[in-house]
Each structure stands twice: as C-alpha cells, then as structure tokens.
Amino acid sequence: MSTDPTASAAPGRGGSAAARRRAREAEIISATRQLFDERGVRDAQIEDIAKSVGINRAIIYRHFTGKEELFSLTLVQYLDELRVALQDAAATTDDPREQLVRLVDAFVDYGLAHPAFVDCAQSIMRRPGGDLLEEVSESAMYRLGQAISGCLSVLTRTITSGARSGDFHVEDPELLANMLYASGLGTLQLGRVAMLVAEEEPGVPRISRITAAQVRDHMVATALALAAGAPAGAAPGR
Template structure:
C-alpha cells in the first residue's frame, strides 16, 4: 500500500500541473469565441445599416454584453472595422479565384478579376464602406489598431491582391502590360475600384453643360463599372 502511494501522489501532482494549462486553453477559446461573435455582429450591422450608422453600443447589444467588453477585445472602432473587413476580403478572394481562368491570357484574366471585384462590391455595399473607411484612416491606422489585427488585415489584403499581382507580373514578362511595379498597380486598382463603386452607388456624375454651368446627371451602375474595368485595363497597359 505504501509503495503505491508515491505513484498515486505523482499522478495527482501531474494532473494538478496540467490544470492551469487546461484553464488557460479554455479561457483563450472563450476569448476567441467572443471575438468571433463580436465581429459577426459587426458584420450584420454593417450589412444592414452601413458603416456610418453602426455604433459600438449596437454591437454590444447584439452580442449581449456591455461596451466595456468590446474594448477589452478590440482597441477601438477602427480595429473592429478592420477585422470585419478581413471577413469580406476572404470572401472576395474566393470570388476572384472562382472567376479566374488560368488557361486564358493575362488581359482576359485581369478583366475577369476586375469584373469579379466590382460585382462583389456592388453586392456588398458594406464591404465598400468598410474598405473606404480603412483607407481614409491613413497612416494613423497603424497607431489605432494592434499589431496582430494589422497582420490579419494585411494578410487578407495580400491574399486578395496576390492573384492580380501574379497576372500583372505574367503580363509584364510577356510584354502585354507596360508596368514597373505590379504590386503598386494592384494596390492602386483596389483603391480605384472602391472609389468607383461609391460613384456607382451614388448614381450621378457632374458635367459642364455650358461654360461655367455645372449639371448633375444620372449614371447607371453598369456604366460606371464597365468604365472602371476599362480604366483598370488601361492602367495596366500603359506606363
């Protein structure tokens, strides 16, 4: 009996040593689950109301917590929007992959990708709002969100842009595209696309009907997106 006791004590000590790890793991899992719930609630609010009308209090209410809990998980509204944008970007990446035809030439592949991007943006206005909000934050964004959130956002953006960069690089090597920096062109076309999608939603353009006399005239969303595709293609073709 006495010979077995040390073994039993050793087993109990080993189990006691594992308990803190299990508790930490469970706490981390609960934290991840709550963060996911908060981001999902934010996505629902953005889809329903847009960025302007989505408030932290509404997100907290949807999750069933107070706003202080939101700030325990996120540095602020900018970080919450940034991580919500990650979800949109992952969906967009899949849409771009589905639209691509690796057997086609660079011009056709780039055109298909541009069309898929614009179609996704028209179907998800909150993605456009969120993307524009993040771009508008400028360099201050680097100070407003945590390094881990910035890493996740950067990885999602590069995931979306990687396909376009590869196509642009291939077209450059084949002499189809006259560009110096495929990454810069891809980033520029992303920003142009977001701005153009805002115009497509607005549905009007300004023109001069007579010298010094401006006029606001309606424009169709399809017309705007078709023009955007041609502008993006022209950017790739000319230096």
C-alpha cells in the same frame, strides 16, 4: 504533431479560456458585419453591436483596442470573401488580358453586392498609417495586411503574367495592383451614388445618371489601358 493552432486550445482551463475568447471575438465581428450590411458603417455604433451580441459595451473593449480595430477586423472578413471571388475568377482562364477583365468584373460584383465593404475599406484607407497604428494592435494590423495582400496578390500575379507574355507593359505590377484597388473603391462609390456631375454651361451644373454597367466598363477599360501602358482613353474594347 498537429499544426492546427486551435488544437492546443481545447485541453486545460487556459486553452478553454483562449477558445472562448476567440469565439466571443468572432461573435462580435459577425454582429458588426451584420450591422454594416443592414445600416452601413456610419450607423453602426458600439452600443448596437454589444446589444446584438447580448453583452455590455465594456466587454467589446476587452477584446478590441477600440472601434478602429473592430472595424479593421470586420474588413478582414469582407476581404477574405473577396479574395475567394477573385481566385475563382482568375481560375476561369489562363489568358492574362481576359483574366484581368474577369478580376475587375468580380471586384465590381462584390463591391456592388456589399456596399458596406466599400464604406469600411474607404474609412480605413482615409486614416494616415501612423494614426491607425496607434489605434489598432499589431496583431490586428497584421491580419488586415494579410487580407489586403491576399486580394492584391491575385491581381499582381495576373499583371505579372501579362508582362511576361508581352500582353502588358508594367514595370511595377504590385504598384499597379494597389492603384487599381484604391481607385476601384472610389469608382464603386460613384456607382452607388449613380450620378454624374458636369457643367451644362459656365456656372450651370448638370446631373445625369450613371449605371452599374457604365461603372464596370470604365473600370475594365482603365485596368486594361494601364496594364497595356496606354492612356485610359485609348483602351481597346473588351
């Protein structure tokens, strides 16, 4: 017997309706992703999404509980792509330290290539969990959790492997993976702004440029230092 969840949706009126519903949801998510990539998360409005699909905005609310759920499921699409990029990066070496470097590189590459992913991920993370649960259905939250954990599991496996080999000194690999993901999103935002703010002298600010290479090197050094159990400033070179 087939285990494909879409296999039973083809025959019968009920199955066809379910298949059409899934297709329409995928179409709406794809249109949302396109607007995110073109305009950014803040400028993507429900009216624009509906127009690009050729439907009334009311139809969107038949498929999603609201804007937060639609944005959450669009983030799932980004995260699924990121997970593949991370898995490909991890597969290039068995050395935990070098593997961690390549995972951070892949994360930076994806984040800089898809700035809307960073915006979307940060907008979701800014919401208290309880508030998000009130606006997003249980099934959507489950899919979002799957997508996030899929990415984090790649990083967690590398950290765990390094801890077992003695390359890393980490008591809680899952916690470190979550922290690196959250802080990495913020650092990527700094890379997008490309500006550093410092104090030239008391009360006088100084603005300088920061490059993508500097952002990458900082994230790699920080990840290696935290995994090794050393202060970030004491991280060894790449």
